[in-house]
Every structure is written in C-alpha cells, then in structure tokens.
Amino acid sequence: MAKGYWVARVDVSDAEAYKKYVAANAEPFAQFGARFLVRAGQFENPEGTSRSRNVVIEFPSYEAALACYNAPGYQAAIELRRAAAESDLVIVEGYDGPQPGES
Template sequence: MSKGYWIARVDVSDPEAYKAYVVANAEAFRQHGARFLVRAGRFENPEGTSRSRNVVIEFPSYQAALDCWNSPAYQAALRIRQPVSTGDVVIVEGYDGPQPV
C-alpha cells in the first residue's frame, strides 16, 4: 500500500494566531499517523510561484491522509488557520514504482 502525503504551501498573515493552529492540528495528525518530512525550512523557488511556508506530511496510506483532512479534529484546526493564513494543500498518493537507475 502506498503512503499518502499532504503537500502544503502557506502564507501566514498572523504568526502569533497561527500558533493556535499548530497546537490544534497535533491531535488529528497523531490520530492518523502523520509524520512531518518538511516543515517550513529554507527553500529556493526556481520555477513557478511560491508561498512563504512549505510543508510535506507523510501518512501511512493515501486513505489515512484523506481521513485526517476530513476528520472533525482537523476541520476544527483548519477553522483556526484559515482566518490567519492563505494556503494551497494537495493530498497525493505515494509512488512505489520503478526508479531511475
């Protein structure tokens, strides 16, 4: 079974209020086996557009990633985030096929 991922790009307009979202999302992520792979580190944007904060979260499966997004716990956290940030989130299924050699 392939893992699932959230790929998020976020601009935060109120960093202090955003901290409440970080606290609120922790329970939903724990419940669905989430693991941060990227959490707002340094980045370059060689093509296209960007936002100030980039996040990649790994889940045990694509279904777990979808379930987390749709969970009451995450939806409550999202209501905290939306007034203080603008984001783009994509939920994708991981790839387990051949790799370049």
C-alpha cells in the first residue's frame, strides 16, 4: 500500500499564535501515524514561488493522510493556524513503482 503525504508551504505571521496550532495538531498527527520528513529546514527555490517554511509529513497510507486532515481534532487546529499563517497544502499518494535504473 502506498503511503500518503502532506506537502505544505507556510508563511507564519504570528509565531506565538502558530505555537498553539503546533500544539493542537500533535494529537491528530499521532492518531493517524504522521511522521515529519521535512520541517522548515534550509531550502533553495530555483523555480516557481515559495513560502518561508516547507513541510512534508508522511502517513502510513493515502487514506490516513486524508482522514487526518478531515478529523475533528485537525479541523480545530486549522482554525488556530489560519489566525497565525498563510499556507498551501497538497495531500498526495506516494509512489511504489519502479525507480530510475531499476528493471
């Protein structure tokens, strides 16, 4: 089964208020098996547009990624985030097929 991913780009406008969002999302993330792969590290933006923070979160499945987003606990966290940041989020299914150089 392919994993699921959240790919987010975020501009935080109120760091103190954003901390409340981070605290509120911990429970739904744990409930749905979320694992941070990228969390606001150093980056280059050679093409297109960007925001100041980039986040990639892995879930055990695409279904878990969708369920987490739609869970009441995460929906409550979103309201905290909206007051503190602007963001873009894509929920995408992982790829389990052949890789370059593999037969």
